[in-house]
Amino acid sequence: xxxxxxxxxxxxxxxxxxxxxxxxxxxxxxxxxxxxxxxxxxxxxxxxxxxxxxxxxxxxxxxxxxxxxxxxxxxxxxxxxxxxxxxxxxxxxxxxxxxxxxxxxxxxxxxxxxxxxxxxxxxxxxxxxxxxxxxxxxxxxxxxxxxxxxxxxxxxxxxxxxxxxxxxxxxxxxxxxxxxxxxxxxxxxxxxxxxxxxxxxxxxxxxxxxxxxxxxxxxxxxxxxxxxxxxxxxxxxxxxxxxxxxxxxxxxxxxxxxxxxxxxxxxxxxxxxxxxxxxxxxxxxxxxxxxxxxxxxxxxxxxxxxxxxxxxxxxxxxxxxx
Amino acid sequence: xxxxxxxxxxxxxxxxxxxxxxxxxxxxxxxxxxxxxxxxxxxxxxxxxxxxxxxxxxxxxxxxxxxxxxxxxxxxxxxxxxxxxxxxxxxxxxxxxxxxxxxxxxxxxxxxxxxxxxxxxxxxxxxxxxxxxxxxxxxxxxxxxxxxxxxxxxxxxxxxxxxxxxxxxxxxxxxxxxxxxxxxxxxxxxxxxxxxxxxxxxxxxxxxxxxxxxxxxxxxxxxxxxxxxxxxxxxxxxxxxxxxxxxxxxxxxxxxxxxxxxxxxxxxxxxxxxxxxxxxxxxxxxxxxxxxxxxxxxxxxxxxxxxxxxxxxxxxxxxxxx
Numbered sequence: 001x002x003x004x005x006x007x008x009x010x011x012x013x014x015x016x017x018x019x020x021x022x023x024x025x026x027x028x029x030x031x032x033x034x035x036x037x038x039x040x041x042x043x044x045x046x047x048x049x050x051x052x053x054x055x056x057x058x059x060x061x062x063x064x065x066x067x068x069x070x071x072x073x074x075x076x077x078x079x080x081x082x083x084x085x086x087x088x089x090x091x092x093x094x095x096x097x098x099x100x101x102x103x104x105x106x107x108x109x110x111x112x113x114x115x116x117x118x119x120x121x122x123x124x125x126x127x128x129x130x131x132x133x134x135x136x137x138x139x140x141x142x143x144x145x146x147x148x149x150x151x152x153x154x155x156x157x158x159x160x161x162x163x164x165x166x167x168x169x170x171x172x173x174x175x176x177x178x179x180x181x182x183x184x185x186x187x188x189x190x191x192x193x194x195x196x197x198x199x200x201x202x203x204x205x206x207x208x209x210x211x212x213x214x215x216x217x218x219x220x221x222x223x224x225x226x227x228x229x230x231x232x233x234x235x236x237x238x239x240x241x242x243x244x245x246x247x248x249x250x251x252x253x254x255x256x257x258x259x260x261x262x263x264x265x266x267x268x269x270x271x272x273x274x275x276x277x278x279x280x281x282x283x284x285x286x287x288x289x290x291x292x293x294x295x296x297x298x299x300x301x302x303x304x305x306x307x308x309x310x311x312x313x314x315x316x317x318x319x320x321x322x
Numbered sequence: 323x324x325x326x327x328x329x330x331x332x333x334x335x336x337x338x339x340x341x342x343x344x345x346x347x348x349x350x351x352x353x354x355x356x357x358x359x360x361x362x363x364x365x366x367x368x369x370x371x372x373x374x375x376x377x378x379x380x381x382x383x384x385x386x387x388x389x390x391x392x393x394x395x396x397x398x399x400x401x402x403x404x405x406x407x408x409x410x411x412x413x414x415x416x417x418x419x420x421x422x423x424x425x426x427x428x429x430x431x432x433x434x435x436x437x438x439x440x441x442x443x444x445x446x447x448x449x450x451x452x453x454x455x456x457x458x459x460x461x462x463x464x465x466x467x468x469x470x471x472x473x474x475x476x477x478x479x480x481x482x483x484x485x486x487x488x489x490x491x492x493x494x495x496x497x498x499x500x501x502x503x504x505x506x507x508x509x510x511x512x513x514x515x516x517x518x519x520x521x522x523x524x525x526x527x528x529x530x531x532x533x534x535x536x537x538x539x540x541x542x543x544x545x546x547x548x549x550x551x552x553x554x555x556x557x558x559x560x561x562x563x564x565x566x567x568x569x570x571x572x573x574x575x576x577x578x579x580x581x582x583x584x585x586x587x588x589x590x591x592x593x594x595x596x597x598x599x600x601x602x603x604x605x606x607x608x609x610x611x612x613x614x615x616x617x618x619x620x621x622x623x624x625x626x627x628x629x630x631x632x633x634x635x636x637x638x639x640x641x642x643x644x
Contacts (some may be wrong), residue, residue: 162583169580173329177573186610258491261484288508
């Protein structure tokens, strides 16, 4: 975010995933100046994981110093349950040792720089709303379809965090009140029907209970990518699976539209790369929603791909300064 | 809202219902100083309806003048589809002549006072969040159970209106993706299962398909009030109906909790007077939601009853000044 005199500023963004850490030097215009990526060591504990991340940050800071770039601070996007203002990671399903880590305190001390923590899905949403698909919109809801369904709610260019920093759990809104059990303990969650995992499960079920010919029967492994590739080749069963995903996701997005009346919904994650998904998805939403709410609603794929988390983490830092 | 020097200010609030108009002089502390109520004339057109409201406002202004109270402006809560910033009522199902009425222009000219338009459900939510059940909370979601299910989303003490002023349509979030048709054109909406109308319908169906003894069989007319009164008398069928309403509403509230992680959900409307509803409702939400989101969530009945719309309309005016 430009300062009052409009000079460009710089921050370190850190995107902590389940398997990799990305660290980058990001400008206040959202440009990646320099970036690093390293796998998260399989053998680790809380201390070594923090050190590992810190070493990458140091490398990025050293690079900036060499180039005489002044770094204003650090933003980190982490999965899991967070206390954002306190800068604490409470727990994280994919990083079991990541429990009650006062991550802000650690990094502030280590680098003597201001630090902002953000949820990883929120960071991705922030970047899409900032310089990605939603850059011209005031209210952007991001939905990420992967192993699960994640989300981030950007209202007036900022994340809505909620009372305990737990808002934006879009994957766990109920679309089928008597539906299947979700891994979260709830049942009938959007995630059960619209995640990449759910799409593959639905296809496998159809293949089992159905005699229709399908390219999918010839594949050694059925993935969501394979399903979408087959749909592009007009495979009937694959088209049916895509249609079902669009309808279930459409029910979930209807809830977001009726609640927020947003300008834009951005769909991220691997599934969103399937362009075949968008026409039936938009139709499903239009069929359900009040016409005045879909009149100029845009439902579009995310633009920043793998970079979203990195850029968004830096954005979270820039926003935290205001 | 107190001005900088903390003196109390005054505004006219107008609550336009389907059958009555209420007009009141409201202080910036949320106190009703004076109020009037009159039925909406059955024989009317757009012009006579505007005149009718204006006459009541004039009466209230005259009263204020007599008491030497300076009125800062007027806030009006209207049902229907609105353009809030432009001050136009686009259409309203209960007031068929209320189509594309530039209500702000009319009243500004007539009274030479600033004017703010708000949706009636939003006005009710604003007042509950201001001086009612939610007065200590930062984020309050209001859900009103009546003929339909309405709502208002108060984030950081202000209504979230959405891109086309159409947000907060909580009654039309999908809880059963293959569910019954709703009058809005969508299907499986919360309103189909949790409105007063839906509760009566569910009870009648149970009575038809079920041989269980019930007080309800002895009544000339089954209303939601009668169902709740019977539940209080331990009538098994009435308890079952209450339980069902709680579960369906619980699914809807789960969506709001997972999306907003609010501090408080306020339930308004006649149904909410049924204290029996709250224990199973809270249990239903708790069963479905992430534990950290319900840890200190309050689900409580509205406090302002019939006054909510009136006070909230004035509040909308006070907020519009900032």
